[in-house]
Amino acid sequence: MHPVLSCWCVVATVTLVFAAWQENIRPKMYVQLGAEDVFRFTGNETYTDYFRLMLRDGNYLLVGGRNLVHNLSLTDLTEQQRLTWYSTDSDVKMCLVKGTPEENCQNYIRILVKTDANTLLVCATNAFKPMCREYTVHAGNYTSRREKAGQAMCPYDPQHNSTFVYVDGELYTGTVADFAGMDPIIYREPLQTEQYDSKSLNAPNFVSSMAQGDFVYFFFRETAVEYINCGKTVYSRVARVCKLDRGGPHRYRNRWTSFLKSRLNCSVTGDFPFYFNEIQSTTELISGQYGSKSAQLIYGTFTTPVNSISGSAVCAFSLQDITDTFKGNFKEQSAINSNWLPVQSTKVPDPRPGQCVNDSRSLPDLTLNFIHTHSLMDDLVPSFFGQPIVIRTSFHYRFTQIAVDPQVKTPGGKTYDVLFIGTDNGKVIKAVNAESADTHLKVSPVVIEEIQAFPPTVPVRGIKVVRASQAGDGLEDGRLVVIADSQVQALRLHRCYSDRILSCGECVALQDPYCAWDRFEGKCRALVGPAVTDVNRFLQSVATGLHVSCAPSKTLSKDASNVGAISSNQNKFESMIPIKENPGGEIINIMQDEEQDSSGPEVSAADSPPPQYSVETLVMAVVAGALAALLVGFVAGYLCGRKCRKDEDDNLPYPDTEYEYFEQRQNVNTRLATEPKLLPQEEVTYAEPVLVPQPPKLHSPKGTMRKPPPTPTETLFQFPDGYTFRPRDNFGTLRSHQGDAYRRNDGFATTRSVKKVYL
Numbered sequence: 001m002h003p004v005l006s007c008w009c010v011v012a013t014v015t016l017v018f019a020a021w022q023e024n025i026r027p028k029m030y031v032q033l034g035a036e037d038v039f040r041f042t043g044n045e046t047y048t049d050y051f052r053l054m055l056r057d058g059n060y061l062l063v064g065g066r067n068l069v070h071n072l073s074l075t076d077l078t079e080q081q082r083l084t085w086y087s088t089d090s091d092v093k094m095c096l097v098k099g100t101p102e103e104n105c106q107n108y109i110r111i112l113v114k115t116d117a118n119t120l121l122v123c124a125t126n127a128f129k130p131m132c133r134e135y136t137v138h139a140g141n142y143t144s145r146r147e148k149a150g151q152a153m154c155p156y157d158p159q160h161n162s163t164f165v166y167v168d169g170e171l172y173t174g175t176v177a178d179f180a181g182m183d184p185i186i187y188r189e190p191l192q193t194e195q196y197d198s199k200s201l202n203a204p205n206f207v208s209s210m211a212q213g214d215f216v217y218f219f220f221r222e223t224a225v226e227y228i229n230c231g232k233t234v235y236s237r238v239a240r241v242c243k244l245d246r247g248g249p250h251r252y253r254n255r256w257t258s259f260l261k262s263r264l265n266c267s268v269t270g271d272f273p274f275y276f277n278e279i280q281s282t283t284e285l286i287s288g289q290y291g292s293k294s295a296q297l298i299y300g301t302f303t304t305p306v307n308s309i310s311g312s313a314v315c316a317f318s319l320q321d322i323t324d325t326f327k328g329n330f331k332e333q334s335a336i337n338s339n340w341l342p343v344q345s346t347k348v349p350d351p352r353p354g355q356c357v358n359d360s361r362s363l364p365d366l367t368l369n370f371i372h373t374h375s376l377m378d379d380l381v382p383s384f385f386g387q388p389i390v391i392r393t394s395f396h397y398r399f400t401q402i403a404v405d406p407q408v409k410t411p412g413g414k415t416y417d418v419l420f421i422g423t424d425n426g427k428v429i430k431a432v433n434a435e436s437a438d439t440h441l442k443v444s445p446v447v448i449e450e451i452q453a454f455p456p457t458v459p460v461r462g463i464k465v466v467r468a469s470q471a472g473d474g475l476e477d478g479r480l481v482v483i484a485d486s487q488v489q490a491l492r493l494h495r496c497y498s499d500r501i502l503s504c505g506e507c508v509a510l511q512d513p514y515c516a517w518d519r520f521e522g523k524c525r526a527l528v529g530p531a532v533t534d535v536n537r538f539l540q541s542v543a544t545g546l547h548v549s550c551a552p553s554k555t556l557s558k559d560a561s562n563v564g565a566i567s568s569n570q571n572k573f574e575s576m577i578p579i580k581e582n583p584g585g586e587i588i589n590i591m592q593d594e595e596q597d598s599s600g601p602e603v604s605a606a607d608s609p610p611p612q613y614s615v616e617t618l619v620m621a622v623v624a625g626a627l628a629a630l631l632v633g634f635v636a637g638y639l640c641g642r643k644c645r646k647d648e649d650d651n652l653p654y655p656d657t658e659y660e661y662f663e664q665r666q667n668v669n670t671r672l673a674t675e676p677k678l679l680p681q682e683e684v685t686y687a688e689p690v691l692v693p694q695p696p697k698l699h700s701p702k703g704t705m706r707k708p709p710p711t712p713t714e715t716l717f718q719f720p721d722g723y724t725f726r727p728r729d730n731f732g733t734l735r736s737h738q739g740d741a742y743r744r745n746d747g748f749a750t751t752r753s754v755k756k757v758y759l
């Protein structure tokens with residue numbers, strides 16, 4: 001091919017692929033929190049607490065960490081009560097003997113449930129010997145009532161990414177059931193997923209779970225069994241089990257008969273879709289109206305793999321789409337190394353496997369055997385808006401946690417889901433999909449604020465929107481609770497009051513569903529109270545950022561040259577009206593300041609065109625621009641073509657991040673080292689120590705400390721004391737052919753049967 005031609009081809013391909021790419025949207029406000037604008041709780045000053053859990057109880061927030069649970073008041077984050085639970089000295093000693101770092105031989109609270117009005121169920125890692133306790137809540141203190149082993153409910157390793165949900169008096173967990181973290185499990189006493197079966201769970205990192213209708217859903221990422229190219233890849237999944245499941249007969253006695261899973265598709269369309277494969281967190285299920293369609297949605301953050309160029313996205317999935325995949329085709333691999341293909345519906349037994357049935361014990365063997373080997377569905381769950389809502393490409397950070405304030409009402413009655421996205425560099429990004437009230441087929445992301453909540457080295461580990469539970473509880477304005485390893489913060493949901501926003505145009509241009517221009521008071525204010533839907537008093541337009549009754553905001557677009565870090569005059573967190581005599585509250589840099597996100601490609605097309613241009617000017621500018629671009633493109637192409645003549649492949653004309661993305665997809669197989677892959681259906685079966693080459697775990701926001709690789713001494717360690725676990729059922733596992741000599745009553749195995757294929 002002629003070099004000039006080939007260069008143009010590259011240009012054409014790149015343009016095609018990135019036609020669907022969203023640019024990094026610049027926030028309208030950068031916010032540096034001042035001391036006045038935030039409540040903080042710092043926990044233990046000498047040790048890192050590794051705060052994780054949050055449980056809201058009326059006006060109180062329970063935060064679990066290291067050796068204790070804090071009961072904090074939601075109004076100002078002051079500690080009200082504290083539950084302390086230290087591991088016994090002998091448990092800690094035992095943990096240390098096994099070579100675990102001291103940091104991990106503490107009692108990390110990982111499950112916290114209010115089971116009734118004054119009872120708390122608390123499970124904790126207890127120095128690698130998980131335990132659960134029931135506490136009675138008194139005003140002032142907590143009393144432990146009962147204690148039981150926490151295996152398969154709480155992980156051993158505090159860094160393990162586990163999840164739980166408590167519903168109808170039952171605890172459902174997604175975690176690991178062994179010391180070495182090799183035995184993933186979805187568990188509800190006494191039912192579990194198949195042990196050591198890469199087809200049911202393959203080195204999963206659980207991110208969340210929820211109960212809905214007859215089912216309990218689990219969200220996680222895991223090594224994909226269906227990816228049969230070289231190397232390995234991780235996919236995001238949603239799995240579900242039926243609440244009525246009672247296990248099957250005989251060898252399926254303690255197995256789920258309803259466990260199914262599907263892949264979540266969070267990707268950018270194109271000739272080659274680009275996938276954000278690794279789910280990091282989800283919101284709870286919310287119900288909303290999106291154009292003419294009402295739906296129940298779950299929002300999630302997704303990232304690219306940790307060893308690739310970092311990209312993050314937020315995708316939404318509707319419950320309907322999720323359940324539809326479970327009604328679709330199953331997926332199977334008919335022979336080793338053959339492709340995974342859909343199972344023809346004629347081959348699916350009746351009753352259809354994976355449904356919720358009244359008595360799962362009477363299910364026929366055909367159905368049970370089928371579901372046991374076919375838990376994966378063929379269809380992917382499509383993302384609700386057809387594409388990610390927010391995308392960030394950056395070398396500096398990834399998204400971690402997400403929370404949503406669902407269906408915030410705006411004047412005129414339209415409702416918007418406000419997203420709060422935590423990052424691993426201490427930021428909280430507040431965004432909305434400005435089209436969401438009008439259609440579910442389009443996405444128009446608006447990043448309203450970027451808040452530096454923690455120092456840039458501190459990842460956000462948890463985020464939660466708190467709304468008033470009853471009138472007069474002091475939370476009418478809402479709170480955003482953000483947690484990091486050693487700090488909890490309560491922020492405002494909005495900064496409409498900023499003294500940088502002085503005109504109607506500026507207020508409307510924010511596109512913040514919480515803020516509107518109050519004509520009566522002549523200022524930008526938060527929408528609280530019943531009058532908010534009054535369109536004559538409150539001016540706002542989340543969809544466009546422009547309002548006919550306001551002069552378009554000049555300041556916002558002129559600000560490009562303005563390095564104005566300003567201080568708002570915020571005195572009290574609760575007060576809605578700015579008090580003018582206390583500067584130093586916070587710094588707000590409004591839109592297009594110098595202090596930009598120093599990340600990723602930023603192309604100005606993403607910003608809405610400055611409203612002061614007339615249509616004619618715009619058209620002329622566009623035409624002139626297009627002509628100029630053509631000319632420049634041709635010259636560049638021609639020069640490039642001449643240069644390409646020698647080494648065509650090395651001189652690609654777009655050395656920017658996005659290009660690397662494009663390239664990354666081509667190279668993904670060669671870049672990931674080929675590792676021995678554990679496949680479930682191969683020739684060799686033999687027993688070997690539990691120390692199996694485990695794929696290196698990837699980063700996720702919940703992990704904090706590095707886990708040492710289990711040493712043989714550690715995994716072969718026998719517990720001398722009367723470790724009285726109910727032994728896990730061993731029926732129908734691979735190990736059962738080997739006889740139970742390999743299994744100890746304490747739930748730890750020294751050997752396991754492994755089938756391997758050598759590629």
Ligand SMILES: *[C@@H]1O[C@H](CO)[C@@H](O)[C@H](O)[C@H]1NC(C)=O
Pocket residue numbers: 043044045046047067
């Ligand atoms: C901090 O933790 C250490 C060790 O767990 C404990 O001895 C100390 O009392 C804690 N300090 C506070 C203020 O809780």
Ligand SMILES: *[C@@H]1O[C@H](CO)[C@@H](O)[C@H](O)[C@H]1NC(C)=O
Pocket residue numbers: 057060062071072080081114137138139140
């Ligand atoms: C939290 O503390 C408050 C105030 O002492 C108390 O009323 C409430 O019951 C506590 N909640 C829990 C779940 O411990």
Ligand SMILES: *[C@@H]1O[C@H](CO)[C@@H](O)[C@H](O)[C@H]1NC(C)=O
Pocket residue numbers: 138140141142143
């Ligand atoms: C905790 O409260 C219970 C019931 O009021 C009381 O019997 C107990 O003594 C209290 N314990 C402490 C340490 O205050």
Ligand SMILES: *[C@@H]1O[C@H](CO)[C@@H](O)[C@H](O)[C@H]1NC(C)=O
Pocket residue numbers: 265267268269270273380382386387
């Ligand atoms: C995932 O979704 C994208 C965009 O909607 C689509 O182009 C792609 O084909 C889907 N992937 C699969 C494997 O279905």
Ligand SMILES: *[C@@H]1O[C@H](CO)[C@@H](O)[C@H](O)[C@H]1NC(C)=O
Pocket residue numbers: 358
């Ligand atoms: C299952 O049980 C419920 C209530 O016990 C009953 O209404 C329903 O008809 C039963 N379904 C089947 C398929 O037996």
Ligand SMILES: *[C@@H]1O[C@H](CO)[C@@H](O)[C@H](O)[C@H]1NC(C)=O
Pocket residue numbers: 159160161205280697698699700701702703704707
């Ligand atoms: C848990 O998830 C975090 C963030 O995705 C990750 O860094 C960490 O390695 C995960 N933990 C384990 C034990 O895999």
